[in-house]
Amino acid sequence: MDGYYAFMLVATAFVLMMTVPALALFYGGMSRSKSVLNMIMMSFIAAAIVGILYVAVGWSMGWSGNGTFFADPFALVMLNGVETSDYIYVMFQMTFAIITVALISGAIADRVKFSAWVLFIPFWAVLVYFPMAHMVFSCTDDSLICGRIGAQDYAGGTAVHINAGVAALVLAVVIGKRVGWPKDKMRPHNLTLTMLGAGMLWLGWYGFNVGSIVFSEESLADEGLLMEQFYSETGRTFANTTLATMAAILGWLVVERLMHGKATSLGAASGIVAGLVAITPAAGAVDIEGALAIGAIAGALCAVAVGWKFKLGLDDSLDVVGVHLVGGIAGTVLIGFFSTSDGAGGVDGLFYGGGTDSLVAQVLGVLVAVAYSGVITAVLALAIKFTLGWRMNEDDEVGGADLAQHGESAYDLHTGVGGGVKSSVIAGATSAAPNEGART
Amino acid sequence: MKLVTAVIKPHKWEDVREALETFGVTGMTVSEVSGYGRQKGHTEVYRGAEYDIALVPKIRVEIVVDDGDADDVVGIVVKTAQTGRIGDGKVWVSPVDAVVRVRTGDRDASAL
Numbered sequence: 350m351d352g353y354y355a356f357m358l359v360a361t362a363f364v365l366m367m368t369v370p371a372l373a374l375f376y377g378g379m380s381r382s383k384s385v386l387n388m389i390m391m392s393f394i395a396a397a398i399v400g401i402l403y404v405a406v407g408w409s410m411g412w413s414g415n416g417t418f419f420a421d422p423f424a425l426v427m428l429n430g431v432e433t434s435d436y437i438y439v440m441f442q443m444t445f446a447i448i449t450v451a452l453i454s455g456a457i458a459d460r461v462k463f464s465a466w467v468l469f470i471p472f473w474a475v476l477v478y479f480p481m482a483h484m485v486f487s488c489t490d491d492s493l494i495c496g497r498i499g500a501q502d503y504a505g506g507t508a509v510h511i512n513a514g515v516a517a518l519v520l521a522v523v524i525g526k527r528v529g530w531p532k533d534k535m536r537p538h539n540l541t542l543t544m545l546g547a548g549m550l551w552l553g554w555y556g557f558n559v560g561s562i563v564f565s566e567e568s569l570a571d572e573g574l575l576m577e578q579f580y581s582e583t584g585r586t587f588a589n590t591t592l593a594t595m596a597a598i599l600g601w602l603v604v605e606r607l608m609h610g611k612a613t614s615l616g617a618a619s620g621i622v623a624g625l626v627a628i629t630p631a632a633g634a635v636d637i638e639g640a641l642a643i644g645a646i647a648g649a650l651c652a653v654a655v656g657w658k659f660k661l662g663l664d665d666s667l668d669v670v671g672v673h674l675v676g677g678i679a680g681t682v683l684i685g686f687f688s689t690s691d692g693a694g695g696v697d698g699l700f701y702g703g704g705t706d707s708l709v710a711q712v713l714g715v716l717v718a719v720a721y722s723g724v725i726t727a728v729l730a731l732a733i734k735f736t737l738g739w740r741m742n743e744d745d746e747v748g749g750a751d752l753a754q755h756g757e758s759a760y761d762l763h764t765g766v767g768g769g770v771k772s773s774v775i776a777g778a779t780s781a782a783p784n785e786g787a788r789t
Numbered sequence: 790m791k792l793v794t795a796v797i798k799p800h801k802w803e804d805v806r807e808a809l810e811t812f813g814v815t816g817m818t819v820s821e822v823s824g825y826g827r828q829k830g831h832t833e834v835y836r837g838a839e840y841d842i843a844l845v846p847k848i849r850v851e852i853v854v855d856d857g858d859a860d861d862v863v864g865i866v867v868k869t870a871q872t873g874r875i876g877d878g879k880v881w882v883s884p885v886d887a888v889v890r891v892r893t894g895d896r897d898a899s900a901l
Contacts, residue, residue: 534838609834619836656837668836 353579356560357437363556364444368451369396371553375546375618376455379667382538383749384459385759391454391466396447398470399478403443404428410479411442415491419480441560442486446478449509455667456517457739459535460527460746463754465739469729473516477725481508481718488563493717500714501694501707503586504561506630506681507718514674515722517665523730524739526664528746534659535666540614547618551594554625558590558632559583563693582693586632590625593644597624600648608652616652623651623672627680633693634684642687647679678715685711790885790897791859795850796822797870797878802848804869809852812865815901818851828875847878853885855898 373392380388399407406422408431413424425431428439450470457466481494485508488495494507502508527535537543562582568575601620602612627647628640635643655671658664665671685708688698697703733739740746745753752758797805802819809817823844830843854862859882866880890900 534835534840536833536835536838536840605834605837609837609839611834613834613836615835652837659838671836 354437356583357441360556360560361437361441361444363553364441364448364560365396367550367553367557368392368444368448371546371549372448372451373546374542375550375622376458376667378539378542378544378546379455379537379615380458381535381749382760383758384751385538385542386757387463387750387754388454388458390463390755392451394463394467395451395454395470398467399447399450399474400443402471402474403446403479404439406475407446407479407482408439408442410475411483412487415489416483417491417493417497419483420487420489422479442482445486445505445509445557446474446482449478449505449513450474452509452513452669452673453516453520456521456665456669457524458527458666459750460741461524461739461750462737462741463750465733465737468737469733472729473726476729477516477722478508478512481512481721484508484717484721485714494714498710498713498717500681500710501634501684501688501696502630502681502714503633503693504558504629506626506677507714510626510629510673510677511681511715511718512722514670514672514677515719516726517669518663518674519723519726520730521663521665521670523727523734526662527666528743530664531659531662537615540618544614544618547621551621551625554590554594554629555587557625558629559586561586561632582633585636585692588637589632589635589640590628592637593628593631593640593647594621594624596641596644597621597627597648597651600624600645600650601652602648604649604652619651619655619668619672620648623647623676626651626673626676627683630677630681631684631687634688634696634698635692636687636689639683639687639689643680643683646683647676650679651676681715682708682711685709790888790901791854791856792883792885793850793852793854793859793862793866793880794883795852795866795870795878795880796824796847797850797866798872798876799846799848801870801872801877802850805850805866808865808869809862812861814852814854814858814862816852820849820851822847822849826876826879845876853888853901855901 369392373389376392377385377389404427406426408428409425410419410422413420428436431439450473454466484492484494485502490496494500495502562579564575564578568578598617598620601616601623605616606612624644624647627643631639631643651672654675655668657671684698686699688694688696688703688707689701690697696707698707699705741750741753823846825843825845830841830845833840833842852862863880863882871877887897888900889896
């Protein structure tokens with residue numbers, strides 16, 4: 350299995366690239382020019398904090414054994430007891446934790462103290478993400494969503510996208526609207542960054558979905574079966590990921606063209622992400638037709654959903670709820686309709702003659718994820734609100750998070766002022782001051 | 790002397806410059822500006838949210854000319870910058886009291 354090991358090295362690096370820099374660019378381009386660096390930094394700092402926490406307790410909470418919500422947090426602290434040859438699986442799972450946390454930041458762009466975000470990250474990772482990853486991915490008999498409910502989630506529809514989407518919704522409610530929103534709707538400052546980020550997300554997502562293969566007991570006992578599962582499952586997840594994304598671009602653009610008269614570049618970039626989100630839980634479970642249907646439905650649905658925030662008065666700045674929560678729920682529930690028994694889960698969905706069992710399990714899985722993430726995120730968000738406080742003061746917010754939080758600005762476009770002027774010229778201007786004084 | 794100020798569509802700037810150079814105008818000041826006239830701005834759509842963009846990008850050309858040339862210069866700008874569609878811009882003329890060339894100290898007509 351040398352090939353499989355090499356494949357996992359690449360897949361893991363791809364998933365890390367999804368956060369740094371793909372998501373950071375995707376979000377950065379959609380934010381305003383005065384807070385783009387802060388937006389990017391929220392992803393970068395998530396990588397740093399969550400990554401270290403993951404080897405400290407995350408892997409242990411997820412993968413050290415049985416438990417309904419999580420396993421023993423202290424069994425494998427700092428990966429003591431884990432073979433170094435297994436580190437790559439730890440790293441692979443770590444990248445999922447990182448991007449899930451980073452995804453949330455899109456809902457709270459432009460207005461949050463960097464310190465509040467830094468405080469939120471470790472608590473949310475430990476209290477919400479690590480348990481959710483155990484419930485969904487480690488899939489022991491006890492684990493709630495995979496083991497007890499029996500819901501399918503190939504690469505993170507519930508653990509990653511619904512989880513992050515619900516947290517985003519809660520934070521947007523607790524933290525409140527940006528100054529001036531919704532009268533000033535705050536359009537994206539650089540869609541080329543966003544398009545680039547979306548393209549890189551698509552590329553990285555192959556690591557996300559295709560790397561999520563889990564070998565069956567039978568395969569692990571037989572080299573021939575192992576190779577057969579590896580070839581067929583990676584082929585399927587690669588194809589499904591690709592085709593669902595293509596269908597979602599079209600789904601989003603058709604809705605946009607019908608509702609607003611134009612097919613936009615931001616719509617195409619958003620369609621990419623919506624399709625990838627929706628196919629993530631279903632990548633191993635459905636056939637090509639199912640993948641196309643899921644992509645098209647999710648693309649169209651998310652295109653409609655992103656308008657809801659204006660109706661609800663919810664300043665989910667970069668549409669984390671509209672894309673990740675709605676897309677994640679769509680993909681997870683649609684498994685109940687499109688799942689095929691020759692897929693990874695071995696279950697037929699409603700449209701494939703399997704009855705409603707799969708659909709019920711999928712809906713229950715969604716409800717548990719929404720409830721768990723929603724309640725604990727709300728407690729955590731309120732705790733920070735009434736202690737450290739989430740918001741920058743109004744002057745800092747209006748002046749821009751980049752300057753207020755990081756002492757930097759992203760762009761220097763004025764060569765006359767602070768740009769191309771040599772320091773000696775500025776010094777000369779200052780030394781002229783006594784003459785002005787003499788004139789008075 | 791007169792100051793002719795023209796606010797025109799950006800893609801018409803090269804035509805205007807060539808025509809004025811042929812006429813004999815020796816210099817001008819050009820800046821990128823934004824503004825709006827009767828038609829207001831335009832609408833952009835981002836993820837379904839419509840944004841009214843009030844300000845439209847334009848080029849502002851400022852030319853100081855002798856009194857006798859002002860009408861000709863205005864005529865040239867209007868002729869070359871005109872597309873007949875909305876948003877073609879405006880030209881206006883204002884009096885200029887004095888002009889000095891910084892390098893030599895020349896004044897008025899000889900400073901142009």
